[in-house]
Amino acid sequence: MRSSLIRFQKALRNQGLSGAVVAAPEALSSTNLRYLSGFTGSSGYLVVSPEKAWILTDFRYTEQAKAECSDFEVVIGKSVVETIALICREQRIDVLGWEADKVPYETWQEWNDTIPVVWRPLNRLIETLRMVKSDNEINKIREAARIAGESLMEVLPSLIGRREVDVALDLEIAMRRRGAESLGFPTIVGAGERGALPHAHPTERVIGPGELVTIDFGAQVDGYKSDETITIATGAIPARLREIWDIVAEAQQRGIGAIKPGVSTRDVDSAAREFIAGRGYGEYFGHGTGHGVGLDIHESPFASQDSGQQRTLEVGMTITVEPGIYIPGLGGVRLEDTLVVTEDGSERLTIVPKYFQNIGVVHWSQKSE
Ligand code: ZN
Ligand code: ZN
Numbered sequence: 001m002r003s004s005l006i007r008f009q010k011a012l013r014n015q016g017l018s019g020a021v022v023a024a025p026e027a028l029s030s031t032n033l034r035y036l037s038g039f040t041g042s043s044g045y046l047v048v049s050p051e052k053a054w055i056l057t058d059f060r061y062t063e064q065a066k067a068e069c070s071d072f073e074v075v076i077g078k079s080v081v082e083t084i085a086l087i088c089r090e091q092r093i094d095v096l097g098w099e100a101d102k103v104p105y106e107t108w109q110e111w112n113d114t115i116p117v118v119w120r121p122l123n124r125l126i127e128t129l130r131m132v133k134s135d136n137e138i139n140k141i142r143e144a145a146r147i148a149g150e151s152l153m154e155v156l157p158s159l160i161g162r163r164e165v166d167v168a169l170d171l172e173i174a175m176r177r178r179g180a181e182s183l184g185f186p187t188i189v190g191a192g193e194r195g196a197l198p199h200a201h202p203t204e205r206v207i208g209p210g211e212l213v214t215i216d217f218g219a220q221v222d223g224y225k226s227d228e229t230i231t232i233a234t235g236a237i238p239a240r241l242r243e244i245w246d247i248v249a250e251a252q253q254r255g256i257g258a259i260k261p262g263v264s265t266r267d268v269d270s271a272a273r274e275f276i277a278g279r280g281y282g283e284y285f286g287h288g289t290g291h292g293v294g295l296d297i298h299e300s301p302f303a304s305q306d307s308g309q310q311r312t313l314e315v316g317m318t319i320t321v322e323p324g325i326y327i328p329g330l331g332g333v334r335l336e337d338t339l340v341v342t343e344d345g346s347e348r349l350t351i352v353p354k355y356f357q358n359i360g361v362v363h364w365s366q367k368s369e
Contacts, residue, residue: 001071004035005053007129012097013050017120020097021084021111022046028102031295032126034223038068045080046072047087056083085115097122124300131292131300132316137224138340141293141318142349145226145338147178148219149351152230156359160209160234164189164202167215175219184218184225185297195231195332198287198324209360210235212245212331218297227293227320228350229336235360241333244281244325245356248333251275252354255289255303255321259313259339259346265290265303266310272323273305281325284332290320293338317341318349 012020024030026043033039033046037055041064044057055072057065065074075083088096098111100121112119133141151174159167168187175183190200192211200214207213216229231245255272269289276285288304301311303319313319319341324334335354339346 002036002038003134004129005037005048005071008036008048008126009050009053011125011129012048015097015120015125016095017097018095019047019049019088019091019093019117020122020125022048022099022126023103023107025104025107028104030102031223031299032099032102032130035126035130035295037072039065040068040223041065045084047084049087049091049093052091054083054087056080081110081114084111088115088117093117095120097125099126127300130294131311132314133294133318133340134316137294138316138318138349140221140224141226141338141340144180144184144219144221144224145228145350147175147180147221148184148217148226148228151175151178151180151219152215152217152228152352156232156357159207159213159232159359161206163204163206164191164194164200165204167207167213168202171215171217175217178219180219180221182220184220184227188214188216188229190214190332191234193329193331196326196328196330198326198332198334207234210237212237212241212333214332214334216334216336218293223295225293225295225297226350227297227322227336227338228352229322229324229334230352230354230357231333231335233356233358233360235358238330240327241331242356244327245333247276247279247281248323248325248335249354249356251285251323252321252335252337255323256337256339256346256348259319259321259341261313261315261341261343263313264310265301265313265319266305266307268303268313268319268321269305272321276323276325284325284327285323286326287324289323293318293320313341315341315343319346 041061096117189202251272258271290303302309322336326332
């Protein structure tokens with residue numbers, strides 16, 4: 001039986017819920033549904049009681065749902081609301097959990113009118129369970145990170161003279177060839193002054209010699225994503241950019257060094273942020289230091305100063321550490337690794353080294369030979 005389902009059923013029991021419904025209608029595909037059931041179709045609903053579980057989907061997925069969701073009773077082509085009501089009646093489910101942050105208001109109104117239960121918001125219960133990964137999940141993220149990192153090293157030598165969009169495409173092809181089922185997220189490539197945009201969509205700008213290039217990239221393996229960022233030089237760069245690079249690298253090391261079980265995610269953020277602020281660049285680091293990675297590219301826990309997002313790290317959680325400094329008109333630096341929390345600290349899942357790399361030197365000396 002899926003360990004995610006076992007954990008969820010145990011949590012339902014602990015919270016006094018006699019059932020829960022997880023909705024992923026066509027327009028709102030849900031990683032929570034996939035996490036609990038293994039279902040990869042585009043539309044489906046789960047009903048889970050502490051003892052049993054059902055998946056409701058349509059004719060397109062009859063065989064797929066049976067193959068992917070062996071722990072679930074598969075219900076095909078029936079009215080969703082009537083089926084949920086029927087299951088609740090037969091199983092004597094009277095307190096039903098639901099994802100108040102995800103179900104559209106119209107759907108909720110229909111459920112509330114038709115299904116005679118006490119409705120209780122799940123309050124991100126599934127997201128909370130998802131924070132701590134199984135070895136199986138971590139291995140998928142590790143494999144995605146390996147594919148992404150090896151692909152990056154393949155495309156790096158040919159950066160100069162190419163457009164940002166070409167680099168993104170090369171990277172995608174390299175990842176797919178190595179077995180990625182898709183990109184983990186749209187690749188970010190920002191060269192020169194465009195490095196000051198934390199989420200620079202690749203453009204037709206040509207990457208020249210003597211600038212910094214930031215590439216934020218990841219692969220996806222069996223639903224699980226990796227997340228990594230490098231910033232490399234294509235030749236001699238202005239002294240201020242080199243200074244920034246070294247500050248970000250040290251901040252990243254401090255953030256990574258803060259990770260261990262029992263530590264607050266806010267302290268991980270502080271470790272990186274205080275170093276950058278101490279060097280005078282605090283105002284140029286405007287985003288959180290990190291986030292969890294799994295079926296979603298950005299998931300709990302989040303490392304920032306936001307007290308509402310604060311979590312205590314546990315063994316098996318994944319978290320990125322990705323401080324950056326962005327100076328409009330000049331450029332920017334971000335360095336990012338994905339890590340998993342271990343008993344005595346953390347293990348890096350991403351594989352590209354984060355020392356200062358100047359591919360311009362290699363490139364031009366090879367050219368002149
Ligand atoms: Zn990233
Ligand atoms: Zn990230």
